[in-house]
Amino acid sequence: MPNPKRPNFLEKIDPILERYGLILESDLHLPSVVSTIIGESIHGSWWGHSQGNTIYQTLGILNRRPDILLTKLLSRKTTFVHRRLWPGFLTIATSREPWQLDHLSPNAQKLLYAVQQKGKLSTNDYSKDSGVKIGVLGDAARELEARILVYGIGFHSESGSHAKRLKTWDTWAKDTKYKWKKIDPDVAKQGFENIALKLKERYSVRPKLPWDKLSVSRTRKKVARRKG
Structure with a gap:
């Protein structure tokens, strides 16, 4: 007998991307690629799961799609962001606001400067040139x-x-051949905050955004004043 047709999990993932504009790689409560494939949330790594190979292949497909950006966004976890959200995301990412630059570790500051000077680099090559251990650079990169x-x-x-x-995000945009224009940073942040609230309404959990340490209400007041 022929094997049953292999399920196309993108048919389940794409509606989530259409509704929210993003999806997590893995999460216990919010919609994610892993839970969509497995049918339930899992604790810890998915590598040893029986569906691990399918998860790996699906993540690879998403990562290669020209309309998907892979970054650490929701709750500092790997997040797939749809192209329609890129202008707002890139506006925020390149804003150089205090929540991005204040209290960076010395190693992160040095690594950021090196990336800005070169446009792009690999931490293993930079480790050889600078003498900084690869593990230390890994921590700085995650920061x-x-x-x-x-x-x-x-x-x-x-x-x-x-x-x-x-x-740098400018280098990424150039390599991706993506042209974009900045929008109002507060409007951009409000857009993602609205998505976070929409997720909370549906799943009872609000994902943390990178700038959440700042007052969300203050951002909303700025947007309201500019619209008024």
Whole structure:
């Protein structure tokens, strides 16, 4: 007998992207690629799951799609962001506001400066040039990604160690051949805050946004004043 048709999980993922404009890789409460494939949320890593190969392949397909951006956005977790949200996201990411730059560790500051000077770099090459251990650079890279200061993608170096390829957002846009115009940063943040509230209404959990340490109400008041 022929094998049953392999399920196309993108048919379930695309409606989530259409509704919210984004989806998490994995999460216990909010819509994610992993829970969509498995049918339930799981604790810890999905690598050892029986559907692990399907999850890996689906994540790869999403990561290669020209209308999807992979970044750390919701609750500092890997988030797939649809193209329609890119102008607002890039406006926020390149705003260089205090929540992005204040209290960065010295290693993160140095790494950010290096990325800005070169446009793009890999942490394994930078480790060789600077003498900073790859593990230290990994921590610094995660710090920059959590504040959406850079685009980052992980890979295994020739030595087998985990490393990151980092880019400025301007370099990412150039490499992606994506042209965009900045919008009002407060309006951009309000758009993502509205999505977060929409998710809370549906799933009873509001994802944390990178700038949440600042007053959300203050952002809303600014937007209201500018619309008035």
